[in-house]
Amino acid sequence: MAVISNVRLSASKPSNTSNLWKLEVLYDASFGSGEVGDRFRGTFEVWEDDDFFDDQVTSTPQGPQDFVATATKMKDLKLKTTIDGDFLDTELGAEEIYVIARLKSLDSLGVPDATATSAVMPIAP
Numbered sequence: 001m002a003v004i005s006n007v008r009l010s011a012s013k014p015s016n017t018s019n020l021w022k023l024e025v026l027y028d029a030s031f032g033s034g035e036v037g038d039r040f041r042g043t044f045e046v047w048e049d050d051d052f053f054d055d056q057v058t059s060t061p062q063g064p065q066d067f068v069a070t071a072t073k074m075k076d077l078k079l080k081t082t083i084d085g086d087f088l089d090t091e092l093g094a095e096e097i098y099v100i101a102r103l104k105s106l107d108s109l110g111v112p113d114a115t116a117t118s119a120v121m122p123i124a125p
């Protein structure tokens with residue numbers, strides 16, 4: 001079964017004239033030898049960290065990226081999306097954003113998705 005590790009989030013606001021934020025996610029994945037040659041879809045969810053209940057910022061899977069597993073270990077797989085800062089701005093003051101990366105097998109039905117969580121990143125949208 002596929003396993004995700006080392007999820008890294010970076011966020012930037014490329015323009016001063018709009019409040020659009022660019023989120024990039026890098027992750028590593030490992031696959032069973034029987035999964036090499038299978039197709040997978042990487043996506044991620046954006047969350048905001050809170051003391052009690054974290055807020056899920058995105059309702060649809062972000063940055064879908066389909067690929068074929070070419071080795072049992074693949075490094076620095078990349079996902080990206082653009083998101084309006086108004087959605088990221090969930091509370092007074094700065095936000096604490098993290099992502100959950102998800103890997104779905106497109107060839108094996110019924111296999112649970114692999115997921116892994118990034119560190120929390122403070123941003124001020």
Ligand SMILES: [Ca+2]
Pocket residue numbers: 048049050051091095096
């Ligand atoms: Ca928070």
Ligand SMILES: [Ca+2]
Pocket residue numbers: 089090091092093094095125
């Ligand atoms: Ca805020």
